[in-house]
Amino acid sequence: MIEVISEDRCTGCNICVNVCPTNVFAPVADGIPVIARQDDCQTCFMCEVYCPDDALYVAPHATEITHVTVAELEARDLFGSYRKSIGWIRGGRPRPAPEIMQRLEHR
Amino acid sequence: MAFPPTAASTIPTASLELDADVLVIGGGPAGTWAAIAAAARGAKVILADKGFCGSSGATAPSGTGVWYVPPDPARRAKAMNSRWDLGGRLADPAWMRRVLDRTYDNVNQLAEWGYPFSDDAEGRSIRNGLDGPDYMRLMRKRTKAAGVKILDHSPALELLRDDSGAVAGAAGVRRQKADTWLVRANAVVIATGGCAFLSKALGCNVLTGDGLLFAAELGAELSGMEFSTAYAMALEGGSVTKTRFYDWATFTFEDGSPIPGAASKGGRSVIARVLQSRRVFAQLDKADAETEQAMRYAQPNFFLPLDRVGIDPFRQRFPVTLLLEGTVRGTGGLRIVDSTCATTVPGLYAAGDAATRELVCGAFTGGGSHNAAWAMSSGYWAGSAAGEHGRHLRGRNRTVLRAGGVGVADGSGRAIDAATLTRAVQDEVWPYDRNYLRSGERLTDSLGRLDGLWSGARTAQAASLDEAQRTREGVAMLATSRWMYRSALSRTESRGMHKREDFPEKDDNQLHYTTSGGLDEIWIGHERAPSPEIEVLAA
Ligand SMILES: Cc1cc2nc3c(=O)[nH]c(=O)nc-3n(C[C@H](O)[C@H](O)[C@H](O)COP(=O)(O)OP(=O)(O)OC[C@H]3O[C@@H](n4cnc5c(N)ncnc54)[C@H](O)[C@@H]3O)c2cc1C
Ligand code: SF4
Ligand code: SF4
Numbered sequence: 001m002i003e004v005i006s007e008d009r010c011t012g013c014n015i016c017v018n019v020c021p022t023n024v025f026a027p028v029a030d031g032i033p034v035i036a037r038q039d040d041c042q043t044c045f046m047c048e049v050y051c052p053d054d055a056l057y058v059a060p061h062a063t064e065i066t067h068v069t070v071a072e073l074e075a076r077d078l079f080g081s082y083r084k085s086i087g088w089i090r091g092g093r094p095r096p097a098p099e100i101m102q103r104l105e106h107r
Numbered sequence: 108m109a110f111p112p113t114a115a116s117t118i119p120t121a122s123l124e125l126d127a128d129v130l131v132i133g134g135g136p137a138g139t140w141a142a143i144a145a146a147a148r149g150a151k152v153i154l155a156d157k158g159f160c161g162s163s164g165a166t167a168p169s170g171t172g173v174w175y176v177p178p179d180p181a182r183r184a185k186a187m188n189s190r191w192d193l194g195g196r197l198a199d200p201a202w203m204r205r206v207l208d209r210t211y212d213n214v215n216q217l218a219e220w221g222y223p224f225s226d227d228a229e230g231r232s233i234r235n236g237l238d239g240p241d242y243m244r245l246m247r248k249r250t251k252a253a254g255v256k257i258l259d260h261s262p263a264l265e266l267l268r269d270d271s272g273a274v275a276g277a278a279g280v281r282r283q284k285a286d287t288w289l290v291r292a293n294a295v296v297i298a299t300g301g302c303a304f305l306s307k308a309l310g311c312n313v314l315t316g317d318g319l320l321f322a323a324e325l326g327a328e329l330s331g332m333e334f335s336t337a338y339a340m341a342l343e344g345g346s347v348t349k350t351r352f353y354d355w356a357t358f359t360f361e362d363g364s365p366i367p368g369a370a371s372k373g374g375r376s377v378i379a380r381v382l383q384s385r386r387v388f389a390q391l392d393k394a395d396a397e398t399e400q401a402m403r404y405a406q407p408n409f410f411l412p413l414d415r416v417g418i419d420p421f422r423q424r425f426p427v428t429l430l431l432e433g434t435v436r437g438t439g440g441l442r443i444v445d446s447t448c449a450t451t452v453p454g455l456y457a458a459g460d461a462a463t464r465e466l467v468c469g470a471f472t473g474g475g476s477h478n479a480a481w482a483m484s485s486g487y488w489a490g491s492a493a494g495e496h497g498r499h500l501r502g503r504n505r506t507v508l509r510a511g512g513v514g515v516a517d518g519s520g521r522a523i524d525a526a527t528l529t530r531a532v533q534d535e536v537w538p539y540d541r542n543y544l545r546s547g548e549r550l551t552d553s554l555g556r557l558d559g560l561w562s563g564a565r566t567a568q569a570a571s572l573d574e575a576q577r578t579r580e581g582v583a584m585l586a587t588s589r590w591m592y593r594s595a596l597s598r599t600e601s602r603g604m605h606k607r608e609d610f611p612e613k614d615d616n617q618l619h620y621t622t623s624g625g626l627d628e629i630w631i632g633h634e635r636a637p638s639p640e641i642e643v644l645a646a
Pocket of ligand 1 (some may be wrong): 021132137138158159160163164165167169170171173263264299300301308309311314315348435436458459460461478480482
């Protein structure tokens with residue numbers, strides 16, 4: 001579930017408010033959005049992918065809250081980790097050699 | 108806040124009223140392909156999505172393999188053959204061929220639009236897979252470039268009709284503006300996806316069978332609703348239902364001993380049985396280091412939850428669960444009556460997971476590529492036909508009436524408690540021993556309670572604006588569950604994904620499509636399946 005918006009990172013662009021398919025966030029006038037309907041979060045990670053400032057963290061637990069903190073996430077370098085792994089960063093992501101990718105073909 | 112006066116058949120009003128030739132409901136792959144195809148026919152098109160077109164639906168957060176096969180007769184025949192038995196011999200070879208043709212063209216179109224396909228060892232572009240976020244971001248961009256007006260966060264709640272019974276548009280709410288919308292349109296494409304009963308399977312909580320309900324309220328028919336038992340594997344407590352890499356897994360009990368017969372493919376029902384009373388663990392121990400490297404690149408989201416909880420799936424065992432995906436990776440949906448993906452209602456078309464996929468994959472899709480191929484093909488056909496139809500009727504003056512029933516019409520009884528209704532439906536469709544492993548007795552038992560819920564709901568007053576979306580979702584899931592279980596009860600055999608404990612064998616006298624429909628009274632019918640074109644399939 002969505003758990004954290006980092007106040008230090010977030011610029012208040014409200015992209016997450018727009019892209020969340022289940023309308024979990026609410027905008028705040030002159031401020032950063034809030035997680036208004038956490039129960040509705042479907043743990044799809046799309047907000048993380050679209051956040052231009054890597055300010056959000058979605059815990060992989062779909063049914064319980066882990067209470068992870070910003071400090072822990074910064075320490076483990078988890079902000080933006082998913083966006084990076086799908087290549088939505090400058091330079092994309094390196095693709096393994098075709099011979100290696102072929103390993104997935106026969107099974 | 109009150110929802111505007113809502114007895115069905117009254118003339119509708121809304122805060123935002125628009126006119127179009129074509130309205131597309133749902134903005135996943137099927138809806139965006141439909142909108143682009145309709146616009147290409149010169150139609151004025153509006154697309155309304157419950158969430159955000161581009162991030163919403165089953166494809167956007169996950170990505171899909173695509174049934175992309177170059178037009179070499181031997182390869183095409185092999186592709187069709189390999190699915191024929193898996194699908195319980197209910198697919199239609201003529202439709203399979205059409206879908207292969209259309210998918211080939213559409214995917215090549217994606218390449219022209221700039222989708223970043225990679226090359227294989229011989230330098231050929233690999234086009235049989237699409238990353239969800241990239242694919243759907245591109246589709247949103249192309250939809251806008253085609254001149255389509257997109258309404259995000261605007262769930263449709265009901266269809267509109269004219270006095271002949273033809274579809275005339277739809278109405279819904281703008282949930283971020285707390286007001287209402289309606290679009291008068293001469294043609295409507297239902298592309299609302301399947302129904303996964305709010306199980307939190309990846310990207311699926313926007314998929315509650317809404318389009319099936321709306322269409323059925325206008326008299327549309329369904330087909331194959333017994334093929335609705337898709338359950339997909341995820342880390343226990345998680346949401347990422349990516350199943351492919353479990354092909355490299357060994358499944359064990361908590362004590363580490365192997366579970367006999369357990370497998371992701373062909374042994375998933377064994378796992379479901381064990382999960383009823385015990386935990387199941389997996390480890391991808393059949394993959395070596397290079398395979399791991401390839402996997403991490405191919406599906407980063409498979410590893411996302413594991414990495415975040417600190418599990419190395421190649422070297423450690425981790426607990427898994429099966430989440431209901433219902434008709435999303437099932438095959439049942441709205442019945443299609445011709446090659447344009449028309450339903451039985453004039454002006455109303457169905458595409459993607461909202462439509463039956465029996466035509467292309469019969470009674471089973473698992474691990475497919477077929478659903479993605481079907482979504483882009485059926486979307487293209489439905490959109491093209493809706494574009495022609497809508498433009499043809501342009502300028503005609505029609506009376507427009509509401510067509511919505513339970514939850515939006517005023518029956519003046521007690522309002523529906525959406526959360527309670529949803530929970531009650533989930534209690535009948537989530538359990539493995541009711542839905543995955545079916546029996547006549549348990550289906551009848553569930554139907555008794557589901558029919559009771561319907562009788563209780565049908566006289567409810569209209570939901571408030573705040574509760575309207577949830578209420579209609581609950582009603583749609585209830586209606587869907589009743590079509591599912593009535594269809595499942597009528598198929599007294601096991602075929603494809605539909606498994607009956609009391610009828611474990613295939614019965615070739617039942618090589619038919621099960622049609623269904625109706626709301627207060629559910630009816631069941633049969634349509635003959637096409638005779639297998641053996642010569643086509645003999646590759
Ligand atoms: C985890 C996962 C992996 C999959 N992998 C594969 C694969 O490898 N190969 C394959 O072929 N298929 C795969 N599938 C299936 C594939 O994702 C679907 O077949 C495909 O997304 C169907 O497209 P669609 O446009 O019909 O529906 P969706 O993509 O689900 O989109 C439906 C849209 O309708 C909107 N909507 C719903 N209700 C309303 C309403 N009332 N008003 C307005 N809008 C509404 C939703 O917000 C959503 O945007 C997978 C599915 C899942 C869940
Ligand atoms: S998308 Fe990111 S930066 Fe923008 S408002 Fe949301 S959390 Fe803040
Ligand atoms: S994970 Fe998905 S559902 Fe949850 S807040 Fe982010 S975008 Fe919304």
